[in-house]
Amino acid sequence: MIEDWRQRRAAKRITSGDGRPLKRFRWWQLPFRALFYLPLPQRDGRQMVYAIDIPRRTDPEGGRARAHLYLDGRHHAESKLxxxxxVEGGTIEVANSAFGLKRCHYVTIAGRVHPLVPDPKSAEGRRARLERSHPALSRAFGFLSVLLLLIGVGLNLLQLAEPISQIPPIANSVGSFRSPIHLPIWLNFALAVGAILASTERALRLRFSMLDHIGK
Structure with missing residues (x-):
């Protein structure tokens, strides 16, 4: 029931496209644009190619980012995120986070989920190429991202627990807590930057979890 409600809400956000051609990805658009493809073979042997173009900016009218759907190189539809x-045989689902995309998948009618293919020139495409060509280095980056998030979130929670526990109703019911760790401002700032970089790296791989949500 909840999923049906979400689908109905998403359908209301879709508007028709204007037929304009899809522009090629340029290197200087790396920080400002994401582009993904979904080729779908047809029964007659043809192949339809869907593309999802996501400018990394908010909509000036609604204040939310938009995704643009292209079909065979022409603007087909758009929607706020x-x-x-x-689409043919299912639905393309797109969602973002504070650090980038957390979902860009094709969900078939049968419920199978397939990630879309990033443009090789995009930041997501370059990260995927690193994973293919240097899997060991890619795993090391992935491990470092999780480690930075765990350290940043864990230390921040410890430091936040102390002032929260001193609120009179909480202190009277469970007692106050004194954090064993008090970090200098510069180190807290460095950990925050590390957590942002870690979540951004994970967003390039469309990885998102509660850990990323807490770390933002």
């Missing part, structure tokens, strides 16, 4: 575009 999160978006769910009905």
């Amino acid at each position: 999160p978006a769910a575009f009905p």
Whole structure:
């Protein structure tokens, strides 16, 4: 029931496209644009190619980022995020986070989930190429990202617990807590930057969890 409600809401956000051609990805758009493809073979042997173009900016009218759906190189539809575009055989679901995309997947009618293919020139495409060509280095980056998030979130929670526990109703019921760790401002700032970089790296791989949500 909840999923049906979400689908109905997403459908209301979709507007028709204007037929403009899809522009090629340029290197200087790395920080400002994400581009993904979904080729779908047809029964007659043809192949339709869907593309999802996400400018990394907010909509000036609604204040939310938009996803643009292209079909065979032409603008087919657009929607504010999160978006769910009905396509041949299923739905393309797109959602973002504070650090980038957390979802850009094709969900079939049968419920199978397939990630879309990033443009090789995009930041997501370059990260995927690193994973293919240097898997060991890619795993090391992934491990470091999780480690930075765990350290940053864990230390911040310890430091936040102390002032929260001193609120009179909480202190009277469970007692106050004194954090064993008090970090200097510069180190807290460095940990915050590390957590942001870690979540950004994970967003390039469309990885998102509660850990990323807490760390933002």
